Amino acid sequence: MIDIAIEKELLFSSGKGQLQIAFQLEQQQFLTLYGASGAGKTSILRILAGLLTPDTGRIIIDGITWLDTANKINVPPQKRNVGFLFQDYALFPNMTVQENLTFALQKGQEKNPIKDLIELMDLGALQNRKPTTLSGGQQQRVALARALIQQPKLLLLDEPLSALDVAMRNKLQAYLLQIHQTYQLTTILVSHDIPEILRTSEEVIVIEQGKIIERGTPSDIFQKETSFILKGTIQALRKEAQSVKLTLLVGKEIIEMSVETATANNLLVGNIISVEVLHPIIRKYS
Amino acid sequence: MPLVLPPTVLGFYLLLVFSPNSTLGAWLNEYLGIRMVFSFAGLVLGSMIYSLPFMVQPIQSGFAKLSPSLREAAYVLGKSKWITFRKVLLPNIKPALLTGIVLAFAHTIGEFGVVLMIGGNIPGKTRVASIAIYDEVESMNYAAANHYSLILFALTFLILLSVYLINGGYLKTSLLKSPNND
Secondary structure, X not given: OEEEEEEEXXXXXXXXXXXXXXXXXXXXXXXXXXXXXXXOHHHHHHHHHOOOOOOEEEEEXXXXXXXXXXXXXXXXXXXXXXXXXXXXXXXXXXXXXXXHHHHOOOOOOOOOOHHHHHHHOOOHHHOOOXXXXXXXXXXXXXXXXXXXXXXXXXXXXXXXXXXXXXXXXXXXXXXXXXXXXXXXXXXXXXXXXXXXXXXHOOEEEXXXXXXXXXXXXXXXXXXXXXXXXXXXXXXXXXXXXXXXEEEEEEOOEEEEEEEEHHHHOOOOOOOEEXXXXXXXXXXXXX | OOOOOOHHHHHHHHHXXXXXXXXXXXXXXXXXXXXXXOOHHXXXXXXXXXXXHHHHHHHHHHHHHOOHHHHHHHHHOOOOHHHHHHHHHHHHXXXXXXXXXXXXXXXXXXXXXXXXXXXXXXXXXXXXXXHHHHHHHHOXXXXXXXXXXXXXXXXXXXXXXXXXXXXXXXXXHHHOOOOOOO
């Protein structure tokens, strides 16, 4: 089980503030930290990995103390054995795919999982290539394999798929789920891609300005009583007697709707908005 | 500091520090048998002190350009700071390293003030190319000065060319390879 309670002064998007986080997580869970950019999500991952030291707090993983500022315990990142996936992949450009994986092996590591991981992540054909010659998706697969070489029990994913296109994301999400199950990992993902969270995660923690504001299953957090959400770009705003006629481009469809004048006040043509439909009226035609 | 200090000033102070009359110079001479003043060893040391900053700067900017996640990724993989430096950081700043070495070298072969001060101008011992050129010009021997100058000119041109070829090739391989689709 992960038990974390930390505090650190950070620079948020709105200015200086306090990151104040405390939560527990059972083994083999897939948790997502969700929130706007600059809310402190990545800092939590970095603190867990030992790359950032909080001002005060403690981290206990399966009964082992990684951090306890009161007793001056701070296990260095080298000794924590976590898998960490960076947004920019962080593959070593001077090494081939194979060398990147071999580099990750620990001295005297008993089991060499390179062969299994190459097979699992479909890296066979890429082994002798340098990272700069690979696509984003291929690089992230190598990075994922490399993060698992030391067989960590905790996998930290810092928006690993945000730089990839939708098709590649879907593919990589499948890989993530597969390795999460195969290696019985506890996985913490930082993401603000709702479909990705719905697909991968069992739990979501919503973070705002360094504080946890909500925790629940993805469907609890995102679906609530809303039946569906339309996301689109405003094409036109036309004032009428009592309301404003809003023309919205959703996908390739043009949708028109009337909204209250007060609601339309801060909207401009070109804005991307979402419309939540609470009680859709459904008629059956055939 | 050596970057902005006039070379003659640096050379003058090195001369004072290493002179057999100073404590350090006397100690070196007596216990280690090293004479720094008017010797080739002293000349090399003086040049190093003067030229090292020219090497440090490109190397420093090479490190600054590396993504911090490379270092962090190595740490998370359990690698020590030394292994990370040797196996990950250093190999990835090769062009900056080469530029630094060549800049320092090119700067040193043209050095005049420091080497004249600390090395003097002893033929066959501490007379370096740039001082030799000055000597020949002084004694109106323009043909020999021209001869030396041309050699230095060709040498520096070749060094610069090889740096551009090597670094250019390196940049090309890392930047121009188009990513393949999955």
